[in-house]
Amino acid sequence: MKCGRCGNPIKKGEEMGYHGQILCEDCYMDVLSPAKICDPWATYIAKSASDKEITITELQEKILKILEETDGVETEVLAEKVNLKLSDLQREIATLRHMEKIRGKMKDGKKIICL
Numbered sequence: 001m002k003c004g005r006c007g008n009p010i011k012k013g014e015e016m017g018y019h020g021q022i023l024c025e026d027c028y029m030d031v032l033s034p035a036k037i038c039d040p041w042a043t044y045i046a047k048s049a050s051d052k053e054i055t056i057t058e059l060q061e062k063i064l065k066i067l068e069e070t071d072g073v074e075t076e077v078l079a080e081k082v083n084l085k086l087s088d089l090q091r092e093i094a095t096l097r098h099m100e101k102i103r104g105k106m107k108d109g110k111k112i113i114c115l
């Protein structure tokens with residue numbers, strides 16, 4: 001299975017459906033964020049908005065703390081730690097990514113979330 005957006009192969013079970021498209025986790029998180037990270041203007045707006053309006057929820061604070069302590073973990077591990085469904089966690093991750101609090105990276109061949 002290939003991602004309908006970036007064309008990267010997707011591991012079985014990690015396919016995300018979005019408007020009839022099959023997307024990888026990264027693209028799925030991207031389309032869930034209203035602004036694209038590569039758009040400087042949108043990032044600027046998101047930043048100035050986050051200063052005024054967006055406050056970090058208790059749950060997001062917990063996620064950030066875990067990431068700080070662990071130096072980055074896999075999404076599945078994080079979901080277990082905060083006792084959340086993967087789909088719910090992905091929404092939180094998308095929000096935090098949008099706020100530029102966290103990012104995804106590869107470590108030992110696995111995709112992890114880190115600060």
Ligand SMILES: [Zn+2]
Nearest residue numbers: 003006024027
């Ligand atoms: Zn993709």
